[in-house]
Amino acid sequence: MKNKIFLYLFVFAALIVLYQFVSTNNLQKALNSKIDKLSTEVTDLKDSLQQSQLKILDIQYFSLENNDDALAYYDHLELKNPARYIEDKLLETNEKKGNNPLVPYDGMESDFKINKIKVLNHKWLLADFSDGKYWGDLVIKYELKDDLSVDFTLVDHLLYTRSN
Structure with missing residues (x-):
């Protein structure tokens, strides 16, 4: 067992x-x-x-922040972020009543204002504008002066047409 x-x-x-x-x-x-x-x-x-x-x-x-040659133009100005400064100056043009003076079109739904900005180098930038329904793009030449004023000149523009 x-x-x-x-x-x-x-x-x-x-x-x-x-x-x-x-x-x-x-x-x-x-x-x-x-x-x-x-x-x-x-x-x-x-x-x-x-x-x-x-x-x-x-x-x-194509960005000012990554272009050392273009940034060299601003060494003497003591700007920490030149691209941001230029963007701010361009956005200040939106503060005027009515359409932004750089946009060559009259707003259809409301006033055309600049929304987004891409600073390409020490001379040019791209901008997007809209009135809430219609939109377009701008190519702008700018000059940042020694007194930190900025002159903007419209080079070319485009308004997108809506296709329904």
Whole structure:
């Protein structure tokens, strides 16, 4: 009888060990597949991040902040951020009642005002204008003078037409 109890205990212990082995093996396979999946996602995210960084560098190519030659024109003026200063001066032209004086169109829904500005270099900038419904773009030549005044000259303009 003692032999049968030991035999049953041995078989029971063997079944428990077999169960643990199979269970651990399945858990290991599941974890490895998760690790592989996460590795693939990380690689994809790194590629996506690299593409985004390249796009940002491409967008920043025409930017006063990244153009050392253009920034050299403003070394003597003690401006921390010349692009922001020029943008602020251009936005001040919106404060006049009516259309912005640099926009050569009359607003249809309300007054045309400049919204977004991109300072390209030490001479030119791009601006977007809108009256809330209609919009367009401006190419503006500017001159930042030693007394920190800024003269703006409209070079070209475009009003988008709506197609319904």
